[in-house]
Amino acid sequence: MSDLTKPPAYYYIACIDEAGDPGIRRVRPIDPTGASEWLVLGCSLIQVRSEGDQVLWVRQILDKLEMKQQTVLHFRELDDWRKPLACQFLGSIKDVRCFAMLSNKKNMKGHGNIRAASRSEGIGIDQVFYNWCLRIILERVTDFVYRHSIRAYGVPRHVKIILGERGTHSYARATWYAQMLKDQSKAGTTYLSKRTIKWEVFDSRLIQVSQPQVNAGLQLADVVASSFFQGVDILPPTNFDTNNARLLKPRIAEKDGVFENFGVTFLPFKYYESDLRPEQIDLLEFYGFDRFRFHARR
Template identity: 45%
Template sequence: MESSSKLRIVPNDIPDPYYIAFIDEAGDPGLKAVRPIDPTGATEWLCMSAVVVRAKYSGDLTGWVRSMLSTSGVQNPTDLHWRNLPDYRKRVVVNELVQHPIRGFVLASNKKNMRGYRNVRAESARSKQWFYNYCLRLLLERVTDFCYQHAKREHANRRFVKIIYSQRDTHSYAQTAAYQELLKVQAKGGALMLSKRRIMWEVLDWRLSEPVSHKSSAGAQLADVLASAFYQAADTLPPTKWNNEFAKLLKPIMAKENGSCIGYGVALQPTPPSKARLNDRQKEIFEFYGYKFWP
């Protein structure tokens, strides 16, 4: 019999990731009051983004960001933050970004039709961020599908994706992990309410996820570029300085499904697009990526 003083060694079975997905958002998930319906309130848009890279490039990200900032003329190139850049520097950053081996995803949710909506089931489970989790779910459905399909084409032995969140003090990432575990259980039992897409659990392991500070993560800073560029292209309310040039320049890296970004690399909510009741300037970026707005 072994001595009880000996420590039991538990093997580390956490899989090594083949991909890393950095996630950030622009706007907020508030629904109680939503602009422009309400003169003051939450943002009209929540734009959630993901930048996906092979894990083997993780050590190169800091160099990529420093090069973008240096080339654009930033004197202290240590922290890429979209809102701090003038337009001419944003243009340089985006033009450099699309030269790198990454894929981008954006889930753009126009919240006017959700104003005042309450998810009673989520509230009963004490979930205070159900709308954020819902939008993240839609984003991860696309990200995990891409990783699953891409790994299969590359005949990769490893295909897991590590999820890294740009940390916000308003979010509980423990709640997010619990929500994802619930979805996984429901998927196994065939009880998912949304059936068109699903999170590809074959490439996800909840232990491969963590929040990081924006300043400490070059990948999170790249995700900020995507989320903020599309937010700037969609939001026409002050204080946003509307400009869709930069979101258009990102097209070479936006993920495609069957040759199209619609509903995949660029996903607009609600569906169909006409439900969003967008103005002409807001429609431009989505029409650029192939959306049609029928009367």
């Protein structure tokens, strides 16, 4: 584990917010009064040199939406005509890269591995599930930062992680879990090691928790998370619409020209286990996912 010395300098900032909730004990539509069918994490990634610009970008978006008296951008509360304008503006900001992690939770209800992890670590299954989803997006964000910093600086540079505080998680637990994964990665003992958090650019002392209403970067991450949530969630009260998340495509991170399982990640990794409705696949197909893989083995 990291010691208590001064954390390393950081050259990137990744803000991560969420839409939906991590509850997996009761999940809609299996349970009529269960938690949301989806948990979506959205990330906005910038270089430190753009840190001060985030407030300006949010202000420009609010002005474009004719909300000059507002100071906080909250995507879910926007009128329907305003949402595509917000996404279009964010999609035009060249200094931002965005990531979305979409977890369909129907197959997670009562999941054996999650329950086992909960018992062994002494924490609730919802927290374990959130930690797992955070791992998935951090693997991709740190991979992007690692490769970008090697090109830009010739050496790996660290990224600061800011998590949107929602009052439903133990962020200390999440930080401990992320550091444990880093230690496992360095030791070569990571379970499910196809991808790992790039320890060269990650340090748990650079994880911070903030409230979205006071952090412009988290408000941009909320646009990502909420627009993708709206693009896959077909249950009321969500007004299902794939168009807004499509408008973010210019800013969605890609690897070797591919969005699937990098800038846009879907869980479960065995897509056919999700049992999605055809319209729920439309947005994923737009980002390069093969529709057939959601229907295989039925």
